[in-house]
Amino acid sequence: MFADNPITRRLSTQIHVGTVAIGGDAPIAVQSMTNTRTTDVEATLAQIRAIAAAGADLVRVSVPTMEAAEAFKLIKQQAPIPLVADIHFDYRIALKVAEYGADCLRINPGNIGKEDRIRAVVDSARDHNIPIRIGVNGGSLEADIQEKYTEPTPEALLESAMRHVDILDRLNFDQFKVSVKASDVFLAVGAYRLLAKQIKQPLHLGITEAGGARAGAVKSAIGLGMLLAEGIGDTLRISLAADPVEEVKVAFDILKSLRIRQRGINFIACPSCSRQEFDVIKTMNELEQRLEDIVEPLTVSVIGCVVNGPGEALISDLGVAGANRKSGFYLNGQRQKLRLDNNNIAEQLEQQVRQYLVAREQLIGIKQLD
CATH class of the missing domain: 3.30.413.10 (Sulfite Reductase Hemoprotein, domain 1)
Structure with missing residues (x-):
């Protein structure tokens, strides 16, 4: 009952992360992230399977080193759902996991480096036919943007995102999604509202570092609920200091509450x-x-x-x-x-x-x- 909802969804382009469509008229995709050491292949696979069993469409895996990239290769071969490789600092790791079958590359504009490195990542993504997520975070903005704004603001997050959107546009690469996450609800919501007016690409929603299971769920429900009710958002991750399976459950509870997507x-x-x-x-x-x-x-x-x-x-x-x-x-x-x-x-x-x-x-x- 209550099958319909009154929400008019923001129109976006559509990309594919593995077999999962993101944006356009596709269902809002739910994802989580492993918190095991990626080099522990069996533990990471066990957690991915649990996350998938809970209903997640995608899972993100941190790849901090080349050793972790080698483990990622083995994990990808057995993972039941598409994998997003989370890359910080070393762009060469992104090139390696793209070669190993990553379904999407997440890069952080605040630490991935200059344009030549981004160009190398884009070329690799194009060659392997995989999308990129530009993942802006209020806690790791570029030094010049931090100096300009003195503290994270919606405008600061937007500037960071648009700087890298412009780079991808110049490189004629449109297979990407964008996130502008912050741990403060109003900061994140404000940034997403600004971004939604600037680009047509899919938006990945999240309140980063939201807290423990209870407080984090409440903070995420408020922030993401505001955005989703306005039709903003194409995929989401609930960030909790808790079992990743709980992130998936909370995500579906939020979507169910807004009559956007039903599971269970x-x-x-x-x-x-x-x-x-x-x-x-x-x-x-x-x-x-x-x-x-x-x-x-x-x-x-x-x-x-x-x-x-x-x-x-x-x-x-x-x-x-x-x-x-x-x-x-x-x-x-x-x-x-x-x-x-x-x-x-x-x-x-x-x-x-x-x-x-x-x-x-x-x-x-x-x-x-x-």
Whole structure:
């Protein structure tokens, strides 16, 4: 339910990172970044597989040394999703990973060096038919821009980005996306708004170094939510000091909240009060664990009493509204004869969700045959 959203998306050109389209009318792509040592090939591959299993479309891998570039070659051969090679300081590493099959090169204008080095990276990207991300960061602006503005500002981030956009334009290379990240919400949002008016290329969104799992998720939701609601953004990464899998989950939660992209269950749940007829918090904790494997889009409401329960159930695929001893159960907004025992709501609702998905899949199959 609530399939549509009122957002008018900014029109951008489209590039491809491996098999994943970025920009244009493509779905907003979700990505994360490994935090293992890249030279530990098995650990990095294990994390990439976990990130992919959580639903990420892309994953970025830091390549700080030539030794890491050799490891990247092995990782790329087994990675289940496209890899973005994250390059700082040494442009020669970018040339090497392009040769080894990187699906995209991320370069930082603040430390990659002069135009001749950028030209070498662009030539390599062109030769290997891969895009580039110009990744501006408020914490690592070029020295002259830092001196000019004295501190990071939206205009400073924009100037850094446009300086390198102009270089790529002069080199007749248009297969790129741009990010202007900062750890401050207003700084990042301001920079992205300015950039969105200046270029047609896809924009990679992020609030960099956002913080730990809770604070970082909140900061990212506010900043990226503002931009996404304005139609700005073609791919995003949530930067958390936490398990990268959590970054993917938060990203999809943000997209689900704005009705931009659905993956898994959208839970509607009350915070609970003394009117609750069953333990809502315990039930929700159990349900999230029990149904974590569900990737099909679905809305499930779990409300502990009859004040808002029936109303929320009307806009849910499945819903429960708390009542004495046995709670009301709703399917596609309709009250059912079935009532759920308040002592094990989670188990019963899980069963109903799985049955519902099987029935929906069968119905889709029948319609396709028709």
